[in-house]
Amino acid sequence: MDDVQVKKLAQIAHRKKISAGQTIISDEEPVDFFANVISGAIKLTKTLPDGRQQIVGLLFAPDFLGRAYSKNNPYTAEAATDVEICTFPNAAFERLVGEYPGLQQRLFQHTLDELDAARDWMLLLGRKTAEEKVASFLYMLARRSMLTGCVHKATPGAAAFELPLTRSDIADYLGLTIETVSRQLTRLKTSNVIRLSTNRLIMVPDLDRLAHAAGQEHGRH
Amino acid sequence: MDDVQVKKLAQIAHRKKISAGQTIISDEEPVDFFANVISGAIKLTKTLPDGRQQIVGLLFAPDFLGRAYSKNNPYTAEAATDVEICTFPNAAFERLVGEYPGLQQRLFQHTLDELDAARDWMLLLGRKTAEEKVASFLYMLARRSMLTGCVHKATPGAAAFELPLTRSDIADYLGLTIETVSRQLTRLKTSNVIRLSTNRLIMVPDLDRLAHAAGQEHGRH
DNA sequence: CGGGGGCCTTGACCCCGATCAAGGCGCGGG
DNA sequence: CCCGCGCCTTGATCGGGGTCAAGGCCCCCG
Structure with a gap:
């Protein structure tokens, strides 16, 4: 994306903070904007x-x-954590998309x-069992934390991250119950x-073992 | 899509028949074509x-x-029934897409x-129970058969159609077992x-009841 | 016609994960 | 400081759907 595009985007953009639990988009009302997630986690639910x-x-x-x-x-979008987004009015954004096919x-x-x-x-x-589901979820977050990871842990096959969801949300994501x-x-x-320091902070000493527990045999790095 | 486009598409197209059970695309090998389903059903499996x-x-x-x-x-495509497809070499197709942004x-x-x-x-x-899963699947096919439906049944809230999948495939689609x-x-x-004439031919006397059994209360017509 | 193999149904039993219930932990407010 | 409330954990029990097993139906082939 070149400079001109970025500038045009910035011109029509509007930054916004949303606190955890708030509904951003409801499946009942039309959406008149497009947005970019800056920070935090948003869940789409049905x-x-x-x-x-x-x-x-x-x-x-x-x-x-x-x-x-x-x-x-056809779904509801809700802030899972505190969230920052960058919104664009739909009309202006679509005009821009029309101008720049790359976009x-x-x-x-x-x-x-x-x-x-x-x-x-x-x-x-x-098809996965409860244990595999939970392990898969953690494995996904662990890989994400490696990419986003500012903190490069000394040990290579390990990872540490914070859960962006409550147990209840995790259950709704995995098709399980809280318990x-x-x-x-x-x-x-x-x-x-895994190791838990608080019940939101996860330590994974060996990613391969986690991948194995997730039922995907040394996941695609 | 205008005439010129259709003609160009036809020029690079190549028609193909595939019999039930054959693998069309494997997740292990790259795909060098793009295709359009003419008739039959194709399942994408993981x-x-x-x-x-x-x-x-x-x-x-x-x-x-x-x-x-x-x-x-990242998946395998397999013919669920006998299938006809219309393939396009990837390169030629992408060139065409580049020319016609509408495409x-x-x-x-x-x-x-x-x-x-x-x-x-x-x-x-x-989140759905086994009964709701099966009912949802049938409901989806019933609605499809109404749109595709050459045969307009006299009774309005009813439908009849043929199952394009074996019990085993249905199970794999719904995350259940065959039994x-x-x-x-x-x-x-x-x-x-529902009513079964053969174990592949389904009659639905009342679509709303089926929608109800599917857990979606008088589905969106 | 008889045999064999898909595909499907049905029954008996079992187990994983849901449900019901109790209590722990941490935090904010009176 | 204590209380109350979210959030989470743990235990006991239940039941939906999986598993194992047997047999029916149909079609193809010898």
Whole structure:
């Protein structure tokens, strides 16, 4: 993306802080903006009429929120932690996309990545055991923390990170109950795959062991 | 899509028949073509190292197979029934996409629809009961058959269609076992929500009842 | 016609994860 | 300081769906 584009984007942008738990987009009302996640985590959820809930996507730092060419999105977006986003009025943004086809391709690429992630998650939801689900979730966060990782731990196969979700959210992400998530976490803890300092801070001494517990045999580095 | 585009597409196209059970794309080898489904059903599957399998997408008549701007796709595509597809060499197709931005937008739109479908399925996999899963699957096919439906049944709230998948495939799509799928089908049959002539031909006397059994209360028509 | 192999159904039993219930921990406010 | 409330953990029990096993149906082939 060249300078001109960045400047034009900046001109129509509007920064915004949102505190944990607030709803950003509801599946009931149309969306008139497009946004970029600056910091924090946003959860996309779907809910059955009787209240059962499933998290169908997690958004982190450089992700997009909202959808091009459609005002109605079929899910609710809620701040999982305190969040900073950068919003663009939909109309202005679409005009810009029209001018710079490269931008559209970027969005396209990003959507393809989201589709891949969704399908990976379908495999997890449909076929993995509770322990594998929890381990997979932690493994995903661990890899993310390696990339984002400002702090390069001395030990190479290890990682440490903070959980951006409550137990309840983790359960909704993995298609489990709160209790099962808790039990599986202590299970992974007692088998020394992970260590918990507080119940939000996770230490992974050996990523390969975690990948193994996640049922994906030395994941694709 | 205007005439010129259609003609250019036709020039580089290559029609192909594939019989049920054959693998079209493997997740191990790169893909050098893009395709359009003409008839039949294609299943996209993911498999865990130990063999557990999940269908992460079903492709029908006007859908696309393959992916722009990436040779590696992370799943296997297999013909669920006998299938006809129309393939395009990747390079030529991408050149064409470059020339006609409208085409790219169409692909984008289609990918967004696939993402929505994947996320709906995540809710199903994570939170629905076995009966709701089977009912949801049938409901999806019933709605599809209404759109595609050449045969307009006299009764409005009803539908009839053929299952494009074996029990085993249905199980892999719903994150269940073969036996559970079978049991839930007989359950829906004995409660008169559906009727089976052969074990592949389904009659739905009342779509709303099916939608209700699917846990989605008079689905969005 | 008879045999064999897919595909599907049905029954019996079991186990993983849900449910129900109790209590611990940490934190903010009176 | 204590109380109350979220959030989390742990235990006891239950049940939906998995597993194992047997058999039915249909079609192809000898």
